[in-house]
Amino acid sequence: MEIAALLMAAGRGSRFGGETPKQFLPLLGLPVIRWAAESLLAEGRVDALLPVCAPEEAPRVAAALEGLPGLRPPVAGGATRRESVRAGLEALAAAAAPPRLVLVHDAARPFVPPGTVGRLLAALERAPGAIPAQPVADTLKRAEGGRIVATVPREGLYRAQTPQGFRFAALLAAHRAARDEATDDAALLEAAGEAVALIPGAETNVKITFPEDLARVESLLLARLIPRTGTGFDVHRLVEGRPLVLCGVTIPFPLGLAGHSDADVGIHALCDAIYGALAEGDIGRHFPPSEARWKDADSAAFLRHAAARIAARGGVLASADVTLICERPKIAPHAAAMRARLAALLGTPVERVSVKATTTEGLGFAGRGEGIAAQAAATVLLPP
Numbered sequence: 001m002e003i004a005a006l007l008m009a010a011g012r013g014s015r016f017g018g019e020t021p022k023q024f025l026p027l028l029g030l031p032v033i034r035w036a037a038e039s040l041l042a043e044g045r046v047d048a049l050l051p052v053c054a055p056e057e058a059p060r061v062a063a064a065l066e067g068l069p070g071l072r073p074p075v076a077g078g079a080t081r082r083e084s085v086r087a088g089l090e091a092l093a094a095a096a097a098p099p100r101l102v103l104v105h106d107a108a109r110p111f112v113p114p115g116t117v118g119r120l121l122a123a124l125e126r127a128p129g130a131i132p133a134q135p136v137a138d139t140l141k142r143a144e145g146g147r148i149v150a151t152v153p154r155e156g157l158y159r160a161q162t163p164q165g166f167r168f169a170a171l172l173a174a175h176r177a178a179r180d181e182a183t184d185d186a187a188l189l190e191a192a193g194e195a196v197a198l199i200p201g202a203e204t205n206v207k208i209t210f211p212e213d214l215a216r217v218e219s220l221l222l223a224r225l226i227p228r229t230g231t232g233f234d235v236h237r238l239v240e241g242r243p244l245v246l247c248g249v250t251i252p253f254p255l256g257l258a259g260h261s262d263a264d265v266g267i268h269a270l271c272d273a274i275y276g277a278l279a280e281g282d283i284g285r286h287f288p289p290s291e292a293r294w295k296d297a298d299s300a301a302f303l304r305h306a307a308a309r310i311a312a313r314g315g316v317l318a319s320a321d322v323t324l325i326c327e328r329p330k331i332a333p334h335a336a337a338m339r340a341r342l343a344a345l346l347g348t349p350v351e352r353v354s355v356k357a358t359t360t361e362g363l364g365f366a367g368r369g370e371g372i373a374a375q376a377a378a379t380v381l382l383p384p
């Protein structure tokens with residue numbers, strides 16, 4: 001194996017707070033750690049990805065990283081970041097073929113700027129260690145008891161980021177020799193008297209430390225996403241002896257809609273709009289009417305699937321708008337409940353969901369009360 005990467009995820013996120021460690025929180029629908037891993041692997045240079053996490057988090061890490069190329073089973077971390085990295089390095093050292101180079105990346109840094117890994121690997125041809133870093137731009141003060149005691153010259157000062165890259169043997173030796181704590185791995189190589197090169201860092205390579213960092217990263221990612229819009233249209237016939245289910249809400253009415261599933265035209269049109277925005281076919285492709293298991297099915301399952309497809313593509317639903325077309329029943333009294341139900345199924349704030357209705361002025365099949373139609377539009381923000 002040439003290049004391995006340790007993905008550090010054993011921290012508790014005490015400065016961030018909350019029940020769930022920050023690296024597992026959702027960021028536009030995907031866990032932070034998934035963004036970190038995908039952006040680390042995006043340049044296609046890493047042969048093995050070794051997550052390091054608390055033992056009880058192993059199932060959560062495996063689920064979050066499922067399907068990524070080169071993924072290895074998680075290694076148990078320690079009480080400090082240094083101990084966790086050491087555990088990961090020892091696991092690599094015990095492998096049949098230890099790597100020549102190793103990258104160490106924080107799972108709490110979800111956005112590795114493109115080109116970073118290539119620049120690190122190139123720098124490792126000249127030095128045993130290399131890290132991305134940003135020059136300090138603010139004036140630095142040292143303070144005691146809330147009072148400034150000195151202004152620290154900022155010339156030559158940098159803020160260290162990850163991923164950090166190392167020749168594996170050099171980093172392993174530095175960790176094995178380390179006696180003191182260190183907040184990054186470069187510090188251990190420096191202490192061992194080894195050269196560590198700098199490559200340009202980026203302001204977008206944020207480490208999520210405090211809650212406001214998550215909001216900052218979310219807006220950075222949103223700015224990179226591309227809006228894609230899809231439309232959907234569906235019609236079902238009104239018949240006796242069936243419940244009337246529209247946009248996930250059962251409405252008292254003497255007739256119901258006929259169909260293979262529960263024939264919820266609103267949800268069907270919205271699913272098609274979402275699949276259209278994703279360019280992933282239509283509802284019939286995902287849930288063929290030829291399959292008996294969808295007979296009388298609750299269409300809620302179809303909409304949950306469409307929402308899961310958005311998340312799987314790393315996207316987010318920006319808006320969903322459904323128009324029901326019928327003379328009767330009147331939709332307005334039920335529109336709020338329908339919006340709430342659709343939003344719950346989509347896992348999205350209700351403000352992003354709209355349900356409205358129109359008649360056809362008595363014209364056509366809808367005007368004659370033979371059936372109900374629905375049209376929908378959905379806009380999804382997707383990574384490029």
Ligand SMILES: Nc1ccn([C@@H]2O[C@H](COP(=O)(O)OP(=O)(O)OP(=O)(O)O)[C@@H](O)[C@H]2O)c(=O)n1
Nearest residue numbers: 009010011012013014015079080081084107108
């Ligand atoms: N014992 C530890 C501590 C930290 N980390 C990882 O190292 C990265 C950077 O650490 P930091 O931001 O300090 O995370 P936490 O230790 O979780 O945060 P805090 O210090 O606020 O508790 C994170 O991805 C974190 O999961 C780790 O693997 N093992």
Ligand SMILES: C[C@](O)(CO)[C@H](O)COP(=O)(O)O
Nearest residue numbers: 081106160161162183184207
């Ligand atoms: C490794 C690191 O992300 C480089 O900036 C940072 O040092 C981690 O430090 P923390 O104190 O554990 O947040």
